[in-house]
Amino acid sequence: MNTVVLGRACRAEWTKLRTETGFRWLLVGLVAVTVAVGAASCDGARSVGDPARLALSGVTAGQAVAVVLAVLSVSGEYGSGLIQLTLSAVPARTTVLAAKAAVLSATVAVTGGVAVLGSLLLGHLLLAGGPALTDGSSLRAALGSVLYLVLVTLLALGVGFAVRDGGVASGTVLALLYLFPLLTHVVTDPWLQRQLARVGPMPAGLAVQATTGLDRLPIGPWTGLGVLALWTGAALLLGGAVLRRRGA
C-alpha cells in the first residue's frame, strides 16, 4: 500500500467525516453519555467493588455513540451513492478501508480519551476511596477503555462495510455487544455464564477495566481485550472482503 496514497486517502476521509451531519454532536454525545452514566453509577454507590470499573461504567453507553459514528461513515456513502465517487478517487479498496479505519480510530481515541479521563476524575471526586488515578491498574483500565472504544468502532466499521445498510449494521453491532451480557444475566448455569463472559465482545473486552479481584475474573484484562480484537479483526476482514468482491 502506497503511503502517499494512504495519506491522501486519510485526509479525504477526515474531511468527509468532519463534514458529516451531526459529527460534532456525536463527539459531544460520546463524552457526555460516558461521563454522565459513569457519574450516575458512582453517585450513591454504597459498596464499592471495583472503583475504576464503576467510574468507567459509562463506556457501556458511550460505545453506542462510537458505533453510530462508524456506521454512518459507511452507510451514508452507500445511501447517497457517494461511495462510487470515493472508489473512483481511490480505487484500492483496502486503502479506502484502511483510511477510514485510521481516521475513525484517531477520532474515537481522542474523544474516548477525554471521556475516560473525565469519568475517572469524576469517579475520584464522587467515590470515597476510589479510584487512584496514577497506579498501574487504573492506568491499564483507562488506556484499555480507550482501546476498547477504538476496537468497538472498528468492529462497527467492518460490519458497516459488510451489510452497508446503516440500520442493519447498527442493530447487528449493538446486538452483538449487548446480548452477551444480557444472556450472562439470565443464564443460570455457572459454566455457561463464564463462557459467555469469555467470548462476548463486550464482557470480555471490558475485563480490561478491572482493577481488583483479577484472579476471580472469567478472563484476564489484556486477554479479554484480545478477544474483542479478534471480533474486530473478523469484522474488518469480512467488511473488506465484501468491499472487494461486491460492486459498489
Place this chain on the structure above:
Amino acid sequence: MDGGIEIEGLRKRFGATQALDGMSFVVRPGRVTGFVGPNGAGKSTTMRVVLGLDAPDAGRALVGGHPYRSLAEPLRRLGSLLDTGALQPSRTARNHLLWLAHTQGLPQSRVDHVLGQVGLADAARRRAGGFSLGMRQRLGIAAALLGDPPTLMLDEPFNGLDPEGIRWIRALLVSLAAEGRAVLVSSHLMSELEGVADHLVVVGRGRVVADTGVRELLDGVAAGRVILRTTSPTAAATVLARAGATVRPSGPDALTVTGVSGEAIVSLLAGNGVSFAELSAHRVTLEEAYLELTREAVQFRASSDPEAGR
C-alpha cells in the same frame, strides 16, 4: 371539477436563497404547457409546492380549484413525476405501483394497464432497483398516469432518455393534451419542448419571465429577420446600415438583417450595385426564441433591480 393548475404569487425562501419570488401562472386543459428556465430558477420548488410537499411563505397553488392537500383522492386529480429515484430498490415495479394504487382505492387492473401503457409490462415483476434510467422514467410516468388524472405535472421527463425514449414521451404528452388534459412539463432545455409545447411559461430567479403561446413567441422573434447571402458582405452591410437596418454577420458570406423589410433590402442593394446570392426569411428555433427572451429578461432585471424583492 376540471383539470388545470393555478399558481398565484408563490414566494419561498430557503435560508439566503429566494427560491420563489412571486411565481404566478395558469396551466390550462387541452394543451401542453412547457415550464422552462435555467437550473435553479424555481421550477422544481414550484412543483413541490403544488404537491403540498413544500409550504410556500406566501401565495397559493390550486389543482382543479382546490389545494392539493385537501384532495381526497389526489392521484385521480393530478398525476405527477418529480423524482425518478423515488422508489425502494428491492420492490418490483408492479408492487411499487400497487401500494400507490391502494392509497387511491384503485384496482390492480389499473396497475397492469398503466404498466402496459408505458411499455413496462414485461419488466413488471423485476426489482425496480435494477432498472435503467429510462425504465425508471417510464415507471415514474406510469405512476403519474395511474389515477387517470385530468392534470399531469412532469418534472424534467426527458432527462437521461435515449432518442427513442424522447420521441415516445413527446408523442405521449401530445396525445394526453389532445384528450383534453392539462399537462405541465418542465425542462431546462428549450429544444426538448420543440414540437410538443403549445404554451410556454419561462421562469428565471423564481418568477415568470414570459407566459406566452409558442406560436406568438416564434412569430414575434422571427418578425422582420432576413438572412442575406452575398459575396461582398462589407458593402452590403454599409448600404443597409445607412438605411437604418441592424446587420449582424451570421457566416462567412451571410448577414442577418433586421429593421427593414425584404423588398426594401432588394431595392437598396440593387440601387447601390451590391450583388447578392440569396435572400430568405429566417426560421427561428424555439431555442433561439428562448435565448432572445431570457436576454431581454436579464436586461429587464438589471433595469428594475431597485424594485426586486419588493
Place this chain on the structure above:
Amino acid sequence: MRTTREVRKMRPTGSMRTLHAEWTKFRTVRGWVLGCVGAALATVLFVLIGTVSSNQHPGGAAALPVGPGGEAVDDSYSFVHRTLTGDGSLTVQVTALTGVLSDPNGGPGRTSPGVTPWAKAGIIVTPSLTPGSSYVAVTATGAHGVRMQDDYVHDRAADLTGVPSPATPQWLRLVRAGRNVTGYDSTDGTHWTEIGTASVPGGAVQAGLFVTSPAAVQTDGGGGSSPATATGTFGRPALTGAWQGGWAYAQVGQDAGASGSYVPGTTGGYRANGDGAGVGFSITGAGDIAPVVGGPAGGPAFTVETFLVGTFVGLIVLGVLAAQFAAAEYRRGLLGLTLAATPKRGRVLGAKAVLVAAVAFVVGAGAAAVTLPLGEARAHAVHFAVLTVPAAEQLRAVLGTGLLLAAAAVLALSLGVLLRRSATAITALVAVTVLPYLLALGGMLPTGPAQWLLRLTPAAGFAVQQALPRYEQVLSVYTPANGYFPLPPWGGFAVLAGWALAALAAAAFVLRRRDA
C-alpha cells in the same frame, strides 16, 4: 366485472386505504418480511441458549411445588398433627419462638442465637401433607407479630405484636365450621380477637402445630442468604370437635425447600414436654410456607423472564425494521411520492404506526407463546427448577411481550421520522430500552439510580414481563438486579407506551411542519 368487484372491495375510508397501501409497501420488501420471521425465530431460539445447563442437578431437584393459585411455592415445615374429620377447633399457647442463625462471616460451624423476621410457630389446617396444598394458618412470627395466612399468597396482620415468650405468651385458635376456618388470637386464653376467615376443602384435614423458618437474607450489600433454624414452644393443644387418632410428626416437603436451609448441626424434629397440665411440644424446623420470589429468597431457578430473554433480539430486529420503514421514505425521496398520493401527513404516519405495532405485536406475542412452554420443557429436561406462575400471569407475559414490542416498534418508527436515518434511530432505540435494562439489571448501577432508570426510561416497559410478584410476607431483595421492577407490570408498560406516543406526536408535528 372484476374491476367493479375490486373497486367495491376497496371502498373503505381513506385511513383504511392508507393502511392498505402501507401494508403493501411493507410486505413487498422481502428483507422486511424475512426480518419479521427472523425476529420471531431468534426470540424462540434464544430460550435454548438461556436454558442450557451442564446438568448440575442430576436426578432432579426438579420442580418446585405449585400452590392452589398456580404459583411456585415453598411448603416446608415441621408439623405435629392429628386428623380432624369434621367441624372442630384447635387452641394452643405459644410460649417461645427462638432459633439459631449461621454467622455468614464466621465460617462454617459458627452460629449465633436469633430468629429471622418471618420465622413461624403456629397452628395450621391443611387437607394434605403434600407440598403445595391449600391451608389456613395462624402463627407467631419472628418480627411481624401474629399473622393469619392462607394459600401462600394471603397474609393478614393480627393485633398482637412482638415475639412470644413465657412472660408474654401468645394464644392462637383456629375454628373449622364447614368449609370456613376462622382464626383468633389472645394474650390470656380468655379474651379472643377474631382475625379473619378463610376456606379449606371439606372432608378430613390435618391440623396441628408447625414451625418453620426462612433463611436469613442480607437486604443490603450483595444480598446473599444464610441458613436459619427456628424452635417453637407450645403449651398443651386444646381440641374440640371430631378429632381422630393421636399426634404424629411430619417434615412436610422433606427438606427446608428453596428459601430455607437448616443451620449445620440442627435438624427438624419435635419433643413432647410433659408437665402437670398435660403434654406440650417443642418443634424445630426450617423452610417456609410462602410463595417463591426472586432474589436470595428464591434460590436458583428459571423464571418466565429467563425464557423471554429473546425479546431483546426481537426488539432490536423489529426496531431496525420499524426505523427503516420510516427512514426508507427519506432516502431517495420516496416520501414525496407517498405524500403526493396521501397528502394528509398525519394519516400516513398513523397508518405506518398501526402497521408496525400490529406486526410487532403478532411477532412478539406469537414468539412468547411458543417460548414459554418450550422453555419449561427444556428446564424439565435438564432437571432445573421453574418458578411457575399462574396461567393469568403467563398470559399477561405473552400479551405483554407483544405489546412491549409493539410500543418499541412505534418508538423506533417515530425516531426514524425524527432522525431520518435508521442507523441513528436504531441506536437511539437501543440506548433508551436495552441499555437502561442492562445497566439496571446487570448490577452495574447501584440500586437507587437503577430504579430511577427503570421508572423513567422506556426500559420501564420490560416490567410487563415480570411474572414474579413481590410479597410483604417474604423477605427478599426486591431490586432490579433480582428481576424486580420498581413499577408494577402495567405501570411500567404505561411509561414505555407514554414515550412511544410522545415520540409519535413529535414525529407527527415534525412531519407536518417540515418540508417533505
